[in-house]
Amino acid sequence: MSSLFDSRDADQILTGMRQARLAIGRGELVVLPTDTVYGVGADAFSPAAVQRLLDAKGRGRQQPPPVLVGSTATLAALVETVPEPVQRLVDAFWPGGLTIVLPSQPSLVWDLGDTHGTVAVRMPDHKVALALLEETGPLAVSSANLTGQPAAVEAEAAQGMLGDSVAVYLDAGPATGGVASTIVDATSLVRPGGDDAKVRVLREGAISREELVGVLGDLLEDPS
Structure with missing residues (x-):
C-alpha cells in the first residue's frame, strides 16, 4: 500500500520525507512536488528502480527520464563537460x-x-523537492502520470493514475507552475x-523561447 503525506503539516512532512528517503533506498518510487508539475522519482543509479518508473508510467526505454539534482554543482558530476553557454543558462534559470x-x-x-x-538534467525550484534531493542524491524523475494522460498538478491526481506502483506520495498542494519544463x-x-x-x-514549456534568446542570442537554433 502506498502512503500520502501532506508536506504542509510539520509532523507529516518529517515522516513523509523519512519514508520517501527509505523508499528510494529500497529502489521504490516516490511522487514529489516540483515547481512545474508533480514528478515520479527513482534512484537514478539503480537500473531496476528506473525500469520500475518506466513500467509504472507505461513508457518504454526509448523515452528515458530526466534527472533532477539538488544543486547546480551536481550538473558537472553528471555530464561530460559544461560549456560556457550552458553555464549561462544554469545561472539564469536554475x-x-x-x-x-x-x-x-x-x-x-x-x-x-x-x-x-x-542525460537531461534539471534543478527544480521547490523546497520539498530540493530537500529530498539533498538526502537522496540525483533522482530520475518524470511527470507523475500515465503515458498519454495529462501531467498531474495535484498529488491526488498522481495517486489516481499511479496507485500502489508508487510507495510514497508527498503532497504540497496544487503545483504552482502547472506547465512542464522547457527542454x-x-x-x-x-x-x-x-x-x-x-x-x-x-520542448517549449515553463521557460519561453524569448527568455532563452535573451541569454543565448544567436546560439539558439531558429525554430524550423
Missing part, C-alpha cells in the same frame, strides 16, 4: 523550469534507458564539429 540535455559523464555506471550517451538540447556544443553548434529547443 533552480527553475529548464531541462538541459548534454553528453553524460562516461565514467558513471547507470542505465536510464536508450539515452544515446546523453533544450545542448549536445552540439560539446560534440565534435561544433563550429555551427546551436542549442535546440526540444
Whole structure:
C-alpha cells in the first residue's frame, strides 16, 4: 500500500520525507512536488528502480527520464563537460523550469534507458523537492502520470493514475507552475564539429523561447 503525506503539516512532512528517503533506498518510487508539475522519482543509479518508473508510467526505454539534482554543482558530476553557454543558462534559470540535455559523464555506471550517451538534467525550484534531493542524491524523475494522460498538478491526481506502483506520495498542494519544463538540447556544443553548434529547443514549456534568446542570442537554433 502506498502512503500520502501532506508536506504542509510539520509532523507529516518529517515522516513523509523519512519514508520517501527509505523508499528510494529500497529502489521504490516516490511522487514529489516540483515547481512545474508533480514528478515520479527513482534512484537514478539503480537500473531496476528506473525500469520500475518506466513500467509504472507505461513508457518504454526509448523515452528515458530526466534527472533532477539538488544543486547546480551536481550538473558537472553528471555530464561530460559544461560549456560556457550552458553555464549561462544554469545561472539564469536554475533552480527553475529548464531541462538541459548534454553528453553524460562516461565514467558513471547507470542505465536510464536508450539515452544515446546523453542525460537531461534539471534543478527544480521547490523546497520539498530540493530537500529530498539533498538526502537522496540525483533522482530520475518524470511527470507523475500515465503515458498519454495529462501531467498531474495535484498529488491526488498522481495517486489516481499511479496507485500502489508508487510507495510514497508527498503532497504540497496544487503545483504552482502547472506547465512542464522547457527542454533544450545542448549536445552540439560539446560534440565534435561544433563550429555551427546551436542549442535546440526540444520542448517549449515553463521557460519561453524569448527568455532563452535573451541569454543565448544567436546560439539558439531558429525554430524550423
